[in-house]
Amino acid sequence: MLIPIAAYAPQEDLTAPARPKAELWRLLPAAIVIVALYLGPLMLLGVYLTERYGSLIASALFERIVHGDTPGGMLLLLWTFLGLALGPFAAVRLLHGRGAATLFGPSWRTLRTDFLRVFVPVLGLQLVMLPLTLHGADIRPGLNLTTFLLYLPFALPGILIQIGAEELVFRGYLQSQLAARFRMPAIWIGVPSALFAWGHHLPEEYGQNAWLITLWAAMFGAMAADLTARTGNLGAALAFHFANNAIALLVVGVAGNLDGLALWSLPLDLKDTDVTRPALMLDFATMIVSWLLARLSLRV
Numbered sequence: 001m002l003i004p005i006a007a008y009a010p011q012e013d014l015t016a017p018a019r020p021k022a023e024l025w026r027l028l029p030a031a032i033v034i035v036a037l038y039l040g041p042l043m044l045l046g047v048y049l050t051e052r053y054g055s056l057i058a059s060a061l062f063e064r065i066v067h068g069d070t071p072g073g074m075l076l077l078l079w080t081f082l083g084l085a086l087g088p089f090a091a092v093r094l095l096h097g098r099g100a101a102t103l104f105g106p107s108w109r110t111l112r113t114d115f116l117r118v119f120v121p122v123l124g125l126q127l128v129m130l131p132l133t134l135h136g137a138d139i140r141p142g143l144n145l146t147t148f149l150l151y152l153p154f155a156l157p158g159i160l161i162q163i164g165a166e167e168l169v170f171r172g173y174l175q176s177q178l179a180a181r182f183r184m185p186a187i188w189i190g191v192p193s194a195l196f197a198w199g200h201h202l203p204e205e206y207g208q209n210a211w212l213i214t215l216w217a218a219m220f221g222a223m224a225a226d227l228t229a230r231t232g233n234l235g236a237a238l239a240f241h242f243a244n245n246a247i248a249l250l251v252v253g254v255a256g257n258l259d260g261l262a263l264w265s266l267p268l269d270l271k272d273t274d275v276t277r278p279a280l281m282l283d284f285a286t287m288i289v290s291w292l293l294a295r296l297s298l299r300v
Contacts, residue, residue, distance in 0.1 A: 005183075005185075007229075007230060007300070008185055008229040008230065010229065010230060010231055010232030011175075011176075011179055011228070011229040011230075011232060012232070013105055013106045013232030013233065014102070014103075014105060014172070014175070014176040014179070014228070014232055014233070015176050015179040015180050017098045017099075017102035017176070018096065018098065018102075018176045018177045018179070018180040019180045020096075020097065020098075021095070021096045021097050021098070022096075022177060022180035022181050024181060026095045026096060026177075027174075027177060029095055030088075030091035030092075030094075030095050030096075030173070030177075033087060033090050033091045033094060033095070034084065034087030034088060034090075034091055034169060034173075035087070036087075037083045037084070037086050037087040037090060038080075038081075038083040038084040038087055039083075040083065041080070041083045042080060042083070046058060046062065049061055049062075061073075065077050065080070067256060067257065067258070068257070068258035068259070068260050069256050069257070069258070069259060069260050070260045071143065071147070071151050071260045071261055072260075073260055074155075074249070074258065074259075074260030074261045075151070075154055075155065075158055075260075075261070077258075078155070078158030078159060078161060078162045078249075079158050079161060081161050081162040081164075081165040081166075082161050082165070084165035084166075084169065085161055085164055085165035085168055087165075087168075087169065088100075088103055088168045088169050088172060088173040089103070089168075091173065092173065096177070102176075103168055103172035103173055103176070103234070104172060104233060104234050105231075105232055105233025105234060105235070106232070106233070107233065110231075110232075110233055110235065111233045111234060111235035111238075112235065113235070114231050114233060114235030114236045114239070114298060115235040115236070115238055115239045116239070117236075117239075117297045117298055118227070118235070118236045118239035118240055118243075118294040118297055118298065119239035119242060119243055121293050121294070121297050122239065122240060122243040122244075122290045122293055122294055122297075123243040123246065123247070125286070125289065125290055125293055126243055126244065126247045126286065126290065127247070127251075129282075129286050130247070130251065130252065132282065138266075138267055139252070139264050139265070139266055140255065140264065140265045140266075140267060141263075141264060141265075142253065142259060142261075142262040142263050142264050142265045143261065143262065143263060145263070148250075148261070148263055151261055152250075155249075155250060155261045156246075159242065159245050159246055159249060159250070160238075160242060162245065163238060163241040163242050163245055164238060166196070166241065167224065167234050167237050167238050167241060168234070170192040170193075170195065170196045170221060170224075170225075171192065171224055171225055171228045171234060171237050172228075172234050174191070174192040174195070175188050175189065175192050175225055175228060175229075178191060178192070185229065188225075189222055189225040189226065189229065190222070192221060192225060193218050193219075193221035193222040193225055194218060194221075196217055196218070196220075196221035197214045197215070197217040197218035197221060198214070199217075200213060200214055200216075200217035201213075201214040201217075205257075205270065205271075206270050206271060207270070207271030207272075207273075208271065208273050209270060209271060209272075209273060209276050209277065209280065212277065212280055213270075213280070216280065216283065216284060216287070219284070219287065219288075220241075220244075220287060223240065223287070223288075223291040224237040224240055224241060225237070226291070227240055227291070227294055227295070227298070227300075230295070230298070230300040231298060231300060236294055236298055239294070240290065240291070240294055243290070244287070244290070249261060249262060250262060250263065251263055251264065252264045252265070252266055253265050253266070254266055254268050254270065255267045255268065257270065
């Protein structure tokens with residue numbers, strides 16, 4: 001589908017601050033800064049746990065964090081994205097001479113308004129679609145309601161940090177910097193979306209379904225980028241991402257895979273094509289309808 005350039009005119013609000021220092025060579029040291037701020041604290045945590053408890057216990061603790069299958073492990077996983085969120089803040093300061101606030105858009109008020117205009121209807125749609133997703137599924141209880149509510153004040157900010165970090169890196173930073181160099185949306189939407197998808201490509205974990213999940217991530221990234229370009233701020237993309245992850249991480253999770261904070265778990269072998277692919281097809285449909293609903297709510 002060809003989109004008129006005029007539809008993406010608001011992208012200039014994010015792109016303008018990136019123009020003065022938009023040389024492509026700056027992206028490499030910026031990437032190093034972002035990765036260092038993300039992985040550095042994790043490495044230090046690993047050293048501390050190993051020194052304090054020994055390599056066996058440290059390895060077991062990291063296993064729980066990676067799988068997110070316990071409340072503590074899931075919370076730690078979400079909050080480790082704080083380093084990733086700080087990465088683009090440091091990168092734009094050090095390498096592009098612009099303020100961190102420019103990654104979000106020109107107006108906090110507009111960002112907040114766009115966030116709410118998208119979050120409420122998209123979350124509502126996700127909740128309405130749950131019975132279809134779970135129809136006939138062998139769903140299992142996760143956290144009891146009391147425990148869930150006790151963790152919620154820490155879980156919600158954690159999810160916001162996680163999705164905020166990804167939106168800042170791929171839409172706030174990379175999309176705006178590439179748009180400052182290239183006129184074609186296929187580049188400044190396509191490249192960040194491809195990198196976002198690559199980060200979700202886990203063939204060892206998803207088997208033959210890996211390519212389909214990677215495609216899902218690429219489409220999700222492109223839709224978030226589209227909402228960003230149509231509004232000129234991160235509000236809509238943050239809401240789109242937050243609503244999706246809140247349902248997946250807090251309401252119904254996949255058993256043993258990031259379900260540590262969920263009210264219910266769905267025993268699903270993500271390598272099983274016969275079981276997983278129909279669920280993914282429904283997930284694709286929900287994502288597309290959510291994107292269209294977001295655009296309708298924003299009137300863009």
